[in-house]
Amino acid sequence: MTIPEIQKKIEEGLPGSKVEILDPYRDGVHIKAVVTYNGFVGKGLIEQHRMVYATLKEELKEEIHALALETRSE
């Protein structure tokens, strides 16, 4: 799965969110998603991460090796 595909999946799953994907090691594998989404307001960190994970349910089983997450609201 490519980085733009991951970005698209999260953005579609959380409408209105802004998603930035970082690839700090430039290996396309150990990636980090920074997700800004108003729907996170009032939710704890666990719930915020669960919401992002839910958009990548299938991919996390196999294709995505390592995804770091940072979640914030505007």
Place this chain on the structure above:
Amino acid sequence: MEQELKVKIESLIKSEKVFLFMKGTPEMPQCGFSAGVVSTLKQQGISFGSFNVLSDMKIREGIKEYTNWPTIPQLYINGEFVGGHDITVQMAQSGELKKKVG
């Protein structure tokens, strides 16, 4: 989820105040995120028990279902799920982690 598996997972979680499901062992982590949580806990001076999910496929899959959390490592404090790598690091930085351990 099988009752037997659930009981096993719950007894692990409750076996220590701070408990970590990880890939590998604290001495030899097998994944960068597991290594990250171990070093965070050590830096904070927090002692913990751990289970190597690579040694048991049933627990490896079961723990994801049990907590509704798709990735490992998973950290528990006082029997309560705290989060994965990113949340643990964030809580350590804010001082919240130490407070939670008490």
